[in-house]
Amino acid sequence: MCRTSTPTTTCPTTSWKSSGEPLTGIQIRPLGPGDDIDAELDLRRRAFGPVGAAHLAAWHASVRHSIDQGAILGAFDDGRLIGSARYHVMRQWWHGRAMPMAGVAGVKVAPEHRGRGVGTAMMAALLADVADRGYPVSALYPATVPLYRTFGWEIAGGTYQAVVPSRSLAALIPADAAGITERGGSGGGTGGGSGERGWPGGAAGLRRATADDGPAIVAVKGRVHEALRHCGPNTREPQELRDWLDKPDHFCYLAADGFLSYRWAKGTEEVAVDELLAASAATARALWQILASHASMAGQVRACLPPDDTVQWLTRESDVQLRRTNAWMLRIVDAPAAIAARGFPAGVTLSVLVEIADPVRPANSGRWRLEVAGGGGSLRRADTEATVVDPVRLGARGLAALFAGAPAGALRLAGLLAGGDCGTDDGLDAAFGAAAFLLDTW
Numbered sequence: 001m002c003r004t005s006t007p008t009t010t011c012p013t014t015s016w017k018s019s020g021e022p023l024t025g026i027q028i029r030p031l032g033p034g035d036d037i038d039a040e041l042d043l044r045r046r047a048f049g050p051v052g053a054a055h056l057a058a059w060h061a062s063v064r065h066s067i068d069q070g071a072i073l074g075a076f077d078d079g080r081l082i083g084s085a086r087y088h089v090m091r092q093w094w095h096g097r098a099m100p101m102a103g104v105a106g107v108k109v110a111p112e113h114r115g116r117g118v119g120t121a122m123m124a125a126l127l128a129d130v131a132d133r134g135y136p137v138s139a140l141y142p143a144t145v146p147l148y149r150t151f152g153w154e155i156a157g158g159t160y161q162a163v164v165p166s167r168s169l170a171a172l173i174p175a176d177a178a179g180i181t182e183r184g185g186s187g188g189g190t191g192g193g194s195g196e197r198g199w200p201g202g203a204a205g206l207r208r209a210t211a212d213d214g215p216a217i218v219a220v221k222g223r224v225h226e227a228l229r230h231c232g233p234n235t236r237e238p239q240e241l242r243d244w245l246d247k248p249d250h251f252c253y254l255a256a257d258g259f260l261s262y263r264w265a266k267g268t269e270e271v272a273v274d275e276l277l278a279a280s281a282a283t284a285r286a287l288w289q290i291l292a293s294h295a296s297m298a299g300q301v302r303a304c305l306p307p308d309d310t311v312q313w314l315t316r317e318s319d320v321q322l323r324r325t326n327a328w329m330l331r332i333v334d335a336p337a338a339i340a341a342r343g344f345p346a347g348v349t350l351s352v353l354v355e356i357a358d359p360v361r362p363a364n365s366g367r368w369r370l371e372v373a374g375g376g377g378s379l380r381r382a383d384t385e386a387t388v389v390d391p392v393r394l395g396a397r398g399l400a401a402l403f404a405g406a407p408a409g410a411l412r413l414a415g416l417l418a419g420g421d422c423g424t425d426d427g428l429d430a431a432f433g434a435a436a437f438l439l440d441t442w
């Protein structure tokens with residue numbers, strides 16, 4: 001990522017928007033090492049509730065890290081911090097290819113200053129900063145949606161949670177037919193195989209993860225997202241995982257092609273899985289077997305999963321309750337860069353004229369030729385291209401939802417896509433269609 005310093009913005013006498021008193025003289029700038037971190041903590045508490053004593057040190061370390069990156073913008077009124085917004089440096093995987101992603105978080109304004117346009121002004125500055133630093137995309141979990149829609153973020157995907165009775169996991173069904181084995185042969189699909197002595201299944205390299213395993217975990221997760229051509233999940237900077245991995249009540253296992261992290265919940269009634277990822281049948285079974293081994297204590301496993309996780313096809317009865325829990329939003333910050341970085345299904349070929357209207361990021365606006373072939377895509381200027389066809393027309397929100405896999409027909413009904421025809425809808429669905437998910441919350 002290129003690092004540019006974020007310019008200070010001082011709001012003009014006229015408000016950016018909104019009801020209440022006009023917004024005057026508010027200064028927006030990145031928090032620096034000299035700023036009072038307790039003022040940020042006070043804002044955090046007023047907006048999102050208490051920070052428990054056990055989490056305070058990790059909170060400080062994480063905020064200091066973001067300040068060092070210039071990734072927290074503060075709104076100051078006469079030198080006093082009255083609002084802030086932050087983003088995490090992340091990577092997001094789109095059809096198995098990673099691209100830099102700014103994970104927006106902690107958008108907050110002091111209660112007595114809300115409704116005057118401070119949040120709007122901060123988000124304008126934050127989006128400009130994210131664009132200046134070259135991020136093609138940005139994602140966030142919205143507590144309220146309108147503020148982000150104003151700036152072109154749109155609901156793009158979900159997090160998915162499965163609840164599985166532990167007894168169902170104790171005897172997973174074998175692979176369907178003789179002859180169905182995995183390529184690469186790391187143990188086959190029957191749950192047998194010869195893994196490390198004492199470890200379940202035949203998962204290659206399965207072992208406990210330690211606090212030093214941040215880089216290995218990020219690498220393995222990336223390999224799984226790539227192999228399974230996942231749409232939406234993120235990875236973090238490895239050093240950010242250290243505190244998480246160091247927690248004594250948090251258990252992590254790492255394999256060559258899989259990762260599991262879980263903890264006890266509701267006393268020991270439940271096993272709560274933060275992440276379970278596996279790119280081979282042997283590793284999937286081995287990780288689920290580790291969870292199943294807790295059946296004598298925990299009645300059920302609650303797991304944050306990709307929506308197409310293997311477990312749905314492995315239990316004897318239809319015992320897996322899977323539901324979408326949180327929605328998250330996506331912003332296509334740099335449309336040509338995002339399309340160039342995204343993966344697409346290898347068999348899809350597409351050439352469509354697209355007209356984007358994005359007044360907040362005008363560089364995305366205009367007529368483009370969207371081409372997809374050989375697993376990759378491109379968006380090139382077509383302003384002068386002579387055509388008789390009606391281009392597909394999108395705003396920033398429609399572009400974000402389409403990019404994340406929403407069906408073109410549904411976007412039409414929602415008023416987020418127009419132009420084109422049934423043929424272009426089919427082509428766009430074949431290229432982008434996905435149930436995008438995140439496993440991480442931030």
Ligand SMILES: CC(C)(COP(=O)(O)OP(=O)(O)OC[C@H]1O[C@@H](n2cnc3c(N)ncnc32)[C@H](O)[C@@H]1OP(=O)(O)O)[C@@H](O)C(=O)NCCC(=O)NCCS
Nearest residue numbers: 018047107108109114115116117118119120142143146147
């Ligand atoms: C959400 C929040 C950051 C908005 O900041 P703000 O300075 O009040 O926002 P603005 O005055 O610029 O208004 C922007 C939009 O926010 C919404 N908004 C304003 N006050 C709000 C409030 N108290 N709660 C929820 N949304 C609010 C409005 O819908 C407005 O959009 P509009 O153009 O449709 O009127 C602020 O209300 C806040 O800190 N809320 C608590 C923390 C929170 O929920 N943060 C969001 C985390 S994703």
